[in-house]
Amino acid sequence: MSEHIAPLKIYFSVFLALMALTILTWQVAYIDLGPWNTVVALLIAVCKASLVAMFFMHLRWSASVMRLVLFAAVFWLSILITLTVGDIFTRHALPQPHSWHAAAFVANTSAARRQ
Amino acid sequence: MHNSQAVVAEQFDDRTQQHEAASLGMWIFLATEIMFFGGLFTGYTIYRNLYTAAFETGSHLLNAKIGALNTAILIGSSLTMALAVHSAQTGKRAKLIFFIISTMCLGAAFLLIKFFLEWTHDYAEGTVPGLHFTYAGPHASHVAMFMCFYFIMTGVHALHMIAGEGVLTVLLIMAWRGRFNEERYNAIEMMGLYWHFVDIVWIFLFPLLYLLGARF
Numbered sequence: 001m002s003e004h005i006a007p008l009k010i011y012f013s014v015f016l017a018l019m020a021l022t023i024l025t026w027q028v029a030y031i032d033l034g035p036w037n038t039v040v041a042l043l044i045a046v047c048k049a050s051l052v053a054m055f056f057m058h059l060r061w062s063a064s065v066m067r068l069v070l071f072a073a074v075f076w077l078s079i080l081i082t083l084t085v086g087d088i089f090t091r092h093a094l095p096q097p098h099s100w101h102a103a104a105f106v107a108n109t110s111a112a113r114r115q
Numbered sequence: 116m117h118n119s120q121a122v123v124a125e126q127f128d129d130r131t132q133q134h135e136a137a138s139l140g141m142w143i144f145l146a147t148e149i150m151f152f153g154g155l156f157t158g159y160t161i162y163r164n165l166y167t168a169a170f171e172t173g174s175h176l177l178n179a180k181i182g183a184l185n186t187a188i189l190i191g192s193s194l195t196m197a198l199a200v201h202s203a204q205t206g207k208r209a210k211l212i213f214f215i216i217s218t219m220c221l222g223a224a225f226l227l228i229k230f231f232l233e234w235t236h237d238y239a240e241g242t243v244p245g246l247h248f249t250y251a252g253p254h255a256s257h258v259a260m261f262m263c264f265y266f267i268m269t270g271v272h273a274l275h276m277i278a279g280e281g282v283l284t285v286l287l288i289m290a291w292r293g294r295f296n297e298e299r300y301n302a303i304e305m306m307g308l309y310w311h312f313v314d315i316v317w318i319f320l321f322p323l324l325y326l327l328g329a330r331f
Contacts, residue, residue: 005204015194019187026183029326037330041322049315056197056311058304063135066142073146077153084157089164
């Protein structure tokens with residue numbers, strides 16, 4: 001047995017769905033939904049990406065190890081984004097330990113004086 | 116068994132195993148590509164949240180219509196690439212050549228629109244940081260930062276497309292010489308995976324860069 005050959009009809013249906021979603025995301029962008037604009041745009045983008053991956057990239061019919069690689073990549077990416085964003089946007093919410101702050105301040109000022 | 120025309124290379128048991136090994140290798144490469152673009156998307160996420168107004172202003176300076184047109188062209192090229200893979204799988208040489216050329220033409224149309232309609236226009240408008248930046252409205256330095264993200268992200272994406280065009284040229288010559296048939300088409304299919312991946316990157320770039328400021 002060899003690889004699955006998808007019927008042509010599927011490719012054209014996926015193409016039409018991608019075009020429809022492109023027009024949808026483009027037109028929705030002109031409506032003011034506040035912060036929901038980004039949520040809707042990203043949801044539509046994820047739908048489009050899933051259609052491409054599942055059907056154009058044959059993930060639907062591939063061995064599950066390919067899906068595992070994609071899952072791993074997306075999972076690692078989510079670690080990268082979550083931890084970096086989590087760090088940057090909690091720096092002001094969580095105060096620096098006082099002793100650390102003082103030590104760094106002394107080190108900086110004495111270095112500046114030496115120059 | 117050092118025959119380059121052998122369908123199954125000697126290290127593989129059968130075609131299925133050979134095909135899965137090639138696909139797995141390509142998917143792992145694409146995983147590294149996801150991390151590569153992921154760094155840019157992470158930077159974008161952070162600075163967009165720090166300087167939201169400037170990013171919306173910068174996005175508003177871009178032409179969402181051209182962005183949508185290019186999205187449609189790229190999705191069209193993904194369709195022709197999928198049809199090229201299908202033609203290769205069913206052993207139709209003439210159709211394979213036709214669809215490779217179609218994919219290359221659509222990809223070239225995308226790149227020409229990007230370089231000669233968009234970037235040239237951006238340069239004339241003075242929104243290219245470092246080269247010609249005359250925007251003097253509010254948050255000018257952070258708008259410049261948005262434009263940097265725009266040029267680097269779309270630029271790296273365009274670079275991937277140029278690389279794809281190069282590989283497609285090689286595959287076109289190979290297809291012309293009849294190197295593919297129902298049993299030998301892994302190269303075409305792996306090229307398809309790459310091309311569709313580049314399409315997916317654009318699917319995220321389009322709303323994040325062009326549509327962010329469209330409603331203002």
